[in-house]
Structures are given as C-alpha cells and as structure tokens.
Amino acid sequence: MKSLEIFAGAGGLALGTEQAGFEHVAVIEWNLDACATLRRNRPGWDVVQADVRTIQYSQWGTNLDLIAGGPPCQPFSIGGRHKAWDDNRDMFPEAIRAVREIRPKAFVFENVRGLAREKFTTYREYIQLQLTYPSLVRKSNEEWDAHLIRLEKHHTGTGGRNPEYKVIPPRVLNAADYGVPQKRERIFFVGFRADINANFSFPTQTHSSEELTYQKWVAKTYWEARGIQPTQVRPSEKMLERIVRNREQCTHLKPWVTLRDCISDLPDPRFQTTVEIENHIFQSGARPYPGHSGSVLDEPSKTLKAGAHGVPGGENMIAYPDGTYRYLTVRESAKVQTFPDEIVFEGSWSEAMRQLGNAVPVILAQHVTSQVATALYNANVIPLENSRCL
Template structure:
C-alpha cells in the first residue's frame, strides 16, 4: 500500500507506517539536518527536502492509500508561543491540501496535546470539518472564521448527508499506555474516504500505570524480577490496600519504565563503541525540570527549541545525581531501532528525537489502518470474483 509522508522530521511516524506495511512514494521534510538523518538510515526512500507549500501533491499520485504526517506543532505546543492559526508555522492547511489533491483512502495526522486546550477548541472543530469536506476550500480573502461558518452551514445542510471523509473523533493517546517507556501524550486525527467501509477504531491500551503500581507495591514482582531494591518510597498502608484490591481488576501489562528501556546500555561516562551513546556533561535540575526517575516511564522528551534540550531530558538517579540522556538512550525512549543513527551534534540530534512520534506508537495506530484497508480491498476483490 502506498503512503505519502509529510513533515517527517527524523522519521518516527514514517518508520511506524513503514513497519505497519505501507510503502512511501515520498517523504517530505524541510529541515536539512532531519533530512540528513533520513537519508543516512533510509537511502532508498524518496526524500524531498524543502517547503511542502511548493509541492503539487497530485504529482505523487491520486491512488494513495494513506497520507500521514505531524504538522509542525510549535503553534500549539505548551512550550511554544501559542500563536496557533496566526502562526505561519501552522501546517494543518497543507495537510488538508494534501488530502484534497490526492484523495487518499485514509489519512493519519498527529500533533501535541496542547492543541486540545480550550482556547483552541474552535480551531480543532475547524480542522475536523476541513478534513471532512476537503474539497470545500478556503476562498481568497476569506478568513478562517468565515470559512468555518461556511463549512458548518454545509455540514448541517445537505452536505452532512454526503461527507467526503468519515473522521474518528480526535483522540489523545498516552504512549506509556501502549508499551512505550515515556509518558507522552499526542492527539491523533484519523479519517477514511467515504467510499471505504472502514469500521475502524483506535487500538486499545495494552499497558497501565495501575499495573505498574501493583507490580511494585502489591506483588513486588517489579523489583524482584530486576534484582533491585525499591528505589521509591513505599506508599501508605491504605494506598497499598487500595492497590491490592484493584489488582484483581487489572488485566493490562505494567507501564514500561526508563530502566527497562536503557538498562542494558553501558554507562556513557565510560567510552563505548555504541553509536550515539556519548556522555554529555552539565545536567542539573531546576524548578519545573527535575528529570525522569528510573523506575517510571520517562517524562516527555523535549525538542530543546531554545538551545540545550529541556531539563526533562535527564535521568534522576535514586542516589540524587543527574545525567543527561544520551542520544541513544533518548532514541530508546522514543522506540527508534538501535541501528537508526542520528546526524549532527548532541543538541541537534536531541531536537530531532524530541520532535518525533514514538515509532512503536505510530506502528500500532498505522497497523490498525493498514489492516482495515487490506480487509476492504480483499472484500472488493471477492465481490468482483463473485459477480
């Protein structure tokens, strides 16, 4: 199945869709360093470096199965300037144009949780309506509010009976709930062309915080299986009793911790021949940035848009010391394969990783899409043979 990938960054989402079964007709990204990383790791991909606003998407075909991407999130990020639709970096209009020009069977877009803030709620509705009726394009000199009004009137009129795309209500997924060793929440937009009998749903969570707490404080299995003493304070008897009762209801796996992700890597203070695993000095906590404890999933990795990646890109060790995550450790947290290499200095590589979608989370969502499209295609072929 053919996919077009936009705003690829270092490739987290693109690797996920590839692992799910899609073949990329093109992978577009404007950042030169990210493109260097993509070319190094996937020399056979058709990587297009440059501003997607200059592309004619239909050049990549009008028979695509999937258009995917993470439109730049700075306009909506909690760590950004929050300019949203007034920010020239808002690339959702380009994501929608790609759907309009290629008419794929499905699309998959993701963004930061900040997009779900109340102040942006109207804009989220605007995005969803545009993706539902991509051919109802914004006119010249028409404000986005005027365009929204026109879309709403179309949707509540006869157009509502003929949606161009059927869109699942956008969903926030926490990567930790899907086995990724990081508490990272992203919002996903998934839709299918109206003629596709998708019957799709988001993948169900496989892991939980409750199961991790039970493994630590009820069964003790978390500590015993790793042959370590508890590194965190034991909860109160009342809390333990509550967890013990809840353990009978928990059928999910425990959250994967930072220790689980990086424990087999040697101390980077010692020189190793492991690629991208180099010690970076200078880590220290400061208010609001206290690092990630070993025996919990990592906090959300930051891109470090203002220089050195945020103080959350540290390990807070049980003995009270701190160390920056290496590039390789950060890649583990984002579930990139160990043979995937990042170009540029530490700060640049960390920026690429901090901006990425966890590859395995992308895989799970994209695999659900791939399986549905594969099933519908099989059903079509079956009907043709029976006629």
C-alpha cells in the first residue's frame, strides 16, 4: 500500500507506518537536520525538504492509500502560547489541502494532547468537519469561524447525506498503554474515504499502570527480578486492594515499561572513556526546578519535550534515587521514543533532542496505522451512489 508522509520530522510516524506495511511515495519535511536524519537512515525514501505550503500534491497522483503526518504542535501545546488558529504555524489547513488534492483512501494526523483541551473544542470540531468535507474550501478573506458555520449548515443539510470522508471522533492515546516506556499522550484524527467500507477501530490497550503497580507492591516481582530495593514510596493499602480487585475481574494487561528497563542495555554515559555507541554522549548541566523534576527510573519516562530553543532545562533527564540528575542522551531518548536502535540522528545535541521531542513514538504509530492497514486490506469499495455516512 502506498502512503505520503507530511510534516515528517525525524520519522517517528513514518517509521511506524512503514512497519505497518505502507510504502512511502515521498516523505516531506522542512527542517534541514531532520531531513539529514531521514536520508541517513532511509536512503531509499524520497525525502523532500520543503515548506508544505509550496507543495503541489498532484505530482504524486491521486488515490493513494494513506496520507499521514503530524502538523506542528506548538499552536496547541500546553508549553506553547495556545494561539491555535491565530498561529501561523497551524498547518492543519495544509493537511486538509493534501487530502483534498490527493483523495487518499485514508488519512492519519496526530498532534499533542493540548488540542483535546476544552478551550480548543470548537476548533477541533472545525478540523473534523473540514476533513469530512475537504472540498468545501475556505474562501479568500473568510474567517475560520464563518467557514465553520458554512460547514455546519452543509453537514446538517443535504450535504450530510454524502460525506466525502468518514472521520472517527479524534482519540487521545497514551503511548505507555501500548508498551512505550514514556507517558506521552497524542491526539489522532483518522478518516476513510466515503466509498471505503473500512470497519476501523482504534487499537486496544496492551499495557497498564495498574499491572506495573501490582508487580511492584503486591507480587513484588518487579524489584526481585532486577535485584534492587524499592526506589519509591509504597502506595496506600486501599489503592492496592482496588488494584487486586480489578485485576481479578478483567483480562491481565502487561505492565507499563519503565525507563530503567528501556535503557538497561546501555552503559552509563557518565563513566564512558570512549564513545562506542552512536548518539550516546553525556551532556552536563541537568538540574531540576519547580514543575520540572525529571523522570524516575522505575516508571515510564515523562513526556520528552523539544523546547523552543533546544532542550528545556529540567526536562528530558533522569532523577536518580540518590537525588542526582543527568540528561538522557540522544540514544536513550530514541529508545524512549521506541526508534529502532540502528537509527542515527543528525545535527547538534539540542537539534537531535528537538527532533525526538517533536516525534510520535514509533510503536504507537505502528499500532494505529496497523489498524488502518488492516481496515484497508479488508475493505470493500462501496459504489459511490450508495456511499452514505453510517
């Protein structure tokens, strides 16, 4: 199946999509270092360094199986200025243009959890309606909220009988719930062309916080298997009793993957005499400050962040039980984001960390796009005259 990747960054979504069985006709990204990373690791990909606003998507034909991408998150990020539609970095209009011009069988767009906040409810619904009717284009000098009114009237009128795309209500997924050693929440927009009988659903959870807590404090196998003493405060008995009851009533999920287990096969970079592992170099200067206290070893990592000017102080670091701190190396951060070990990141330390902080975890991307691939593989094409929103 053929796919086009836009806003590719370092390739987290593109690699997950590749692992799900899609072949990229092109991978588009504007950042020089990110493009260098993509080219180094996937020399067979057609990596296009360009501003998507200059791209003519018709060059890749029409009727691709998938368009995927992560429009810049800063307009909606909790750490950003929250300007949304007033931020010139809002690239959802370009994602929608790509859908309009290529008419793929399916699309997957992801963004930060901040877009799911209540203050963005109306704009989130606006995005969903645009993806449902991508041909109903915003007019020149038309404000977005006026365009929204037109879309709502079209949807509730006769136009609602013939949607161009069937769009799943956007879903926030926590990467840790799918085996990623990081508590990272992303919102996904998924849709299928109206003539595709997709039968899609979001992937079911495979891992849980409760199972990790059970193995630590009830079975105690977590500490015993690693030959260490507990590094955290024991939860209340009331909480543990609730976890035991819930565990008896449902299918057991796997435990969340911890930062300790994620990086256990790497040497501590503080004590390396030579650097034998690519991107695994100690960076000094890590320090905590209020609200930014690093990640403990025996939980999944906190969300890796990019920062406006490189790595933000107090983020992307390990908080050791003895009260010391250090930054995660680029290689460790890549493992936290579930990039394959052979992937090498180009650019300075801060630029490589920016690529990783902006990425979607590869395993999470694979889970979502594998569901899309399965839906497309099993789909029947509905005659257009019978195509209706169910």
